[in-house]
Amino acid sequence: MYFYKEDLINPIIPDEPDPAAAKVLQEVLGGRFGEMRTMMQFFFQSSNFRGPAKEFRDLIRGIFLEEISHVELVQSTINQLLNGSGEPGVGNQGTTGAPLEEATAHSNPHHFIMGAQASLPVDAAGLPWQGSYVYSHGNLITDLLDNLVLESTGVLQKTRIYEMSSNKAFRETLAFLIVRDNAHQNAYAKALEKLGVNWAKIFPVPNYDINKYPECRKYVEMGYNNVLFNFRLDETRMAEIFQGESPSRSSGQLSVVGPPQGAPVPVLPEMPNEHSPGLSDLNE
Amino acid sequence: MYFYKEDLINPIIPDEPDPAAAKVLQEVLGGRFGEMRTMMQFFFQSSNFRGPAKEFRDLIRGIFLEEISHVELVQSTINQLLNGSGEPGVGNQGTTGAPLEEATAHSNPHHFIMGAQASLPVDAAGLPWQGSYVYSHGNLITDLLDNLVLESTGVLQKTRIYEMSSNKAFRETLAFLIVRDNAHQNAYAKALEKLGVNWAKIFPVPNYDINKYPECRKYVEMGYNNVLFNFRLDETRMAEIFQGESPSRSSGQLSVVGPPQGAPVPVLPEMPNEHSPGLSDLNE
Amino acid sequence: MYFYKEDLINPIIPDEPDPAAAKVLQEVLGGRFGEMRTMMQFFFQSSNFRGPAKEFRDLIRGIFLEEISHVELVQSTINQLLNGSGEPGVGNQGTTGAPLEEATAHSNPHHFIMGAQASLPVDAAGLPWQGSYVYSHGNLITDLLDNLVLESTGVLQKTRIYEMSSNKAFRETLAFLIVRDNAHQNAYAKALEKLGVNWAKIFPVPNYDINKYPECRKYVEMGYNNVLFNFRLDETRMAEIFQGESPSRSSGQLSVVGPPQGAPVPVLPEMPNEHSPGLSDLNE
Amino acid sequence: MYFYKEDLINPIIPDEPDPAAAKVLQEVLGGRFGEMRTMMQFFFQSSNFRGPAKEFRDLIRGIFLEEISHVELVQSTINQLLNGSGEPGVGNQGTTGAPLEEATAHSNPHHFIMGAQASLPVDAAGLPWQGSYVYSHGNLITDLLDNLVLESTGVLQKTRIYEMSSNKAFRETLAFLIVRDNAHQNAYAKALEKLGVNWAKIFPVPNYDINKYPECRKYVEMGYNNVLFNFRLDETRMAEIFQGESPSRSSGQLSVVGPPQGAPVPVLPEMPNEHSPGLSDLNE
Amino acid sequence: MYFYKEDLINPIIPDEPDPAAAKVLQEVLGGRFGEMRTMMQFFFQSSNFRGPAKEFRDLIRGIFLEEISHVELVQSTINQLLNGSGEPGVGNQGTTGAPLEEATAHSNPHHFIMGAQASLPVDAAGLPWQGSYVYSHGNLITDLLDNLVLESTGVLQKTRIYEMSSNKAFRETLAFLIVRDNAHQNAYAKALEKLGVNWAKIFPVPNYDINKYPECRKYVEMGYNNVLFNFRLDETRMAEIFQGESPSRSSGQLSVVGPPQGAPVPVLPEMPNEHSPGLSDLNE
């Protein structure tokens, strides 16, 4: 059973609205290698796990639990990037003067139609997330290799998306997730190391220069690339795997720690132009 | 942030393998009105909620939390229905004598190919779940009406699926979920009642005869149709809505209670024929 | 604007339930070359038509109008094939004795889950119809060639599906539609003949032997392969094209005639097992 | 059987080309809650209707008939918005000077590739319409509730899209459809009122201020929010439901009336740049 | 079995980066009527061919072989259009100054996220290619007619896309492919001519004016509209069909010739900003 404390896993930094950034950040939410994929893939692999080697199941489930809060963080960051994007002077300077003309320019028009300037289960091209993205092979080695590719592609795509806007809310959330993907990359690499593989110097993949993504630095200094957060209310055996020297070139000792401090879930303003939530309409 | 205690929300009753039942039970997991839909729809609506009426957000989020464990329950029930289905004498009596010939008969062949006889994010016809199933309209009344339809269709489809096999594991899980869908139907109907609607006698929809689904009776007797489980580790305001007389013809007082007792998550047996988990192969 | 008289375009012959036949007949409704495709393709081509050659637009629109009633005919035939298919002794003799166990055998399970044993906008494999099936190229010659292929594939697939069951309701509807597809093939072939093409002996495609599909004979004898029905309440110029000698080897004069006599739309029985329509539940 | 008179259900107001507006108006045609959805959903529900309560079937079918002409109206409005959009000085001022460079800017490029600047069965993000959007549950109460959500979402999305351009053709068509969606909302709300529900003040949803959408006013003054048009050539029983006081806060008496006056279907100009229709090419 | 010589089938002309052109050129690669469709359709038709009339199978297979190199040519042209598109002064002059802000403007963002500024199996709207595009009817006449429509639509769409940018790399590749589509149109028209059809003056479709697409002229002067290239290492009988007078108004004799001279496959530069290929990272 699943429990909740109303906190975001990381704070969202305030900045201006940026609907074009919101459009591409959708890849991190609903893309083929986004957070919905990791969340659901690790959920299915946990539930479908066979055999007595529970330390592996606990590892996969532990990362699944964190991914739920990653989904929530990206939803909330997209919402903040959209907030106020229909205001005069923001984004597209259209020719017709209509309040939401922005939606026809560099934005995803569904952000303004389907909901009231809010996150969607789609990718940067507007394609809906699909169940066929999820893979639960049943064979543990194949699952671990697949998860390792998944986390690597996570970093790869996030570093590319990072360069699409200098908006601070956008970059901070990406930076936090890049470092956490490194930690999860370490987790799956370490699990395969337990089975005998020696990764030499290939990880992290991609082998990015942290100076290019300065927001990442503080998370590395906090050790976030070498820890797994423990969201279990009962026992977990994931530390049997996630311990010892990091399998990546970036040195350090792996350890399982408690959940991060968290940050308040934002209260989104009403948006009468979009009839949201529409209760004041009711009372008129 | 999300926390976990390794318990199923309801026990799975042991019975024989039944891969044809597993095929149709997929509708309840990955169908257009299945548990993945309700889970993700309420997740997006919670995160995208606008305005200060937090009692509604807490209501939607509270039901979302339960839906995560519904997904896990259905995954686990499908897995039990599949376990052993490639054994001699189970299911299809094929003509070629191949061990997994069952997969070509009344089963979903992907249950035997994609994973090792395990649940998938697809529906009863084998179609992958899609992000476009999720709806987060932004307008609260529309969201509540949509959720009410969703829970009604949930009951409707589960009562129909119930009649497709007399397998006990299959029927027990369906019965539990039917009664919980009734509770969630009550929650959304009550929220609209707060806004002025009088439902008269139309709920529950469909207005099923409980004698046709005898496994449901004990859950009704336990009051499961009139309670919401509270999975929050902090405060929630959902009881401001979910209280008082039930909006359905089935009388009773609504109340918010603690989580159910739960049941152990099963340990699935190894399945060497499917190379799962494949660690023993490694050590040969 | 569109008007309606509650008549099927052709009678449905009574016969036993046959859910396996219903499953494959879905191809004719929601398949890539089924009646929903022809209906929507000709609708878009009519509305998107450019230029003053209205006789071509009227031809395409005239066939579109008939296709709406083809969709209704196939929906109704599927419904009749499904009616009673959950009764004892019909279809699958399952091992568990559940009333709708049929749904797990040779049927499309969605016929029993999504609706109450009723037609769906899907194909024989259960895949939902897609807007990308519709083609409206804008170039008239390309559109006419594409429509000609579409009608040819219509005949081709229907003759193949015809051989999948000897059910009379199933075969009669197919036979009527095969002959009407021939008429529409003639229409598009004739339109291209107007532009100079000489088809020699290649039509009809496929060049089927009518003795293999005996139900077709009476429709040919009624001249249904050489007429277009006129469903316009105002003037149409389609007879400027659809006249003179048939472009097919099957000789005959083409002509535009009034609508066929029609047949009553069946009243489907209630199905309490499926909670349909569920009003009697309400009054209990 | 279906009949046709070549008239649009409402006139299209002339204005400048606006391909960006055409892109977002596609949501109203091929979106999840657009006119193709309502048309096909009510078509399937009519054909699949069970039981003797024909007044409900007639109501759903009556609305279906109007939706066909809504599809035609939106197709035609999109076509007018696209006409001339490749001309110098329209839309995108590209850097390469190519005649159709507009297609690479704020437009849907498929409007210029798939057809000759013409409507498509897709939504505002370019996603093809899908059969899985259609819902025909078989249970009448669930169908009515679902249709009520559908019409509410129709209004909600159209009011949002309205704010994306001030183009007159665009806004006039949207305004007409908003008021007609209100009428259909009233129809389904009234049908549920017959079954006992009291809606209090929640309808219309959303409870929009008509002064924000001034083009709507004349349609309300014509009473279009409180009438159903009768497109039947035979008897219909829908007035047994659609009569009496409106179920919405906007007061008024419901009534069934004859079809509206209609407006000529436009003749679209040839577009040689797009090889449409291409007959003049043939005669060169 | 398939063999390869590392040569493009036609040279790519150097020009500036043009990511908006790359976006629309994707239609020619992964669109419903693009080169992946023709390649896979003719592949399936070749392998599924029935009966002894091998000259037809050899014709279809011969064109299939050329289509593989068309896919490679379009992939390579897209890659050249993307190369350098993230550089200062190229494309979108964004407001945030981020290096890849271009991706949020007129480009397909997936070109910058999924790969390192590289071609994708999608169309101009970003929709993934689908197996359902491929048609292999089994009936030879239907297959030939379908292929003829396919090649006609190929020309039609390429002439429209041609007008979306004046970039030289873009237009040269389109011009080559337009003329080759004409040759393939001739091949399928001729095959049907063998079966008796007289096409009169309708081909080529569309009947474009070569002066509008000046890059096409040299390919016509080289006779590329009237030849099939022979990529077989053994015997082929396709010349039994592809010979004699062209079936199109553009006169000329059809003939089978050897492969064209070819052009070197470009070596794409490294792109460190996109972590591609990322080996230098490894050695740092």
Next chain:
Amino acid sequence: MYFYKEDLINPIIPDEPDPAAAKVLQEVLGGRFGEMRTMMQFFFQSSNFRGPAKEFRDLIRGIFLEEISHVELVQSTINQLLNGSGEPGVGNQGTTGAPLEEATAHSNPHHFIMGAQASLPVDAAGLPWQGSYVYSHGNLITDLLDNLVLESTGVLQKTRIYEMSSNKAFRETLAFLIVRDNAHQNAYAKALEKLGVNWAKIFPVPNYDINKYPECRKYVEMGYNNVLFNFRLDETRMAEIFQGESPSRSSGQLSVVGPPQGAPVPVLPEMPNEHSPGLSDLNE
């Protein structure tokens, strides 16, 4: 440019028709990890390759070339399994006596409708292949890891499918492909070994017992698990990587060799019942 010699890469063993086996073998053709995926993924990765390390590009391209002939082999095997499946006494013993009633039982009905008992670009559940299956990340390490997972899943799924029928044509083709997937697994594992990884004992994945799949033995004895076939007509540098000791527990030296001997492409019989090819109809 691509060249062809009309030979299958491996012979197909004759055996009885087995349409249920054909249905599941579609996974190997059009499934998420099937031969169409490997073919197209390696095609895109080859064309999109960046940087001077051509030995890697040549390796990927070399495997791509073989995959084209794998697609052809699986198409041909499916066709043989379908041939004759509509004959009396084969497969389903239906109740209606219709010739193709088999299509409604354990078969994929599209095998009998879309083409004339022929292969399709779909998977075992009938889902069309999708472009989104293809991954070309741009980062070489990520691409190699992804390809390694792909080949591992290829073996995993084929060993599972192998157990679904004892048909000899079915099992022989699977066995050949399993061993070739092992070779390709070795290729990608070796490429990563060049970059420093030590795989210890984890490969091959899954670590199957060859005695369970006896048809594999002769291919292993022929050394097919340790060779790459060279289909280049010019120079290739892939042997710079594919040489030395195998990276798998199964010992042996890797080497690049010439193409295999090949086997005649079968001539499929006419199928008049399916109107294929339909030329004899024409001459009647």
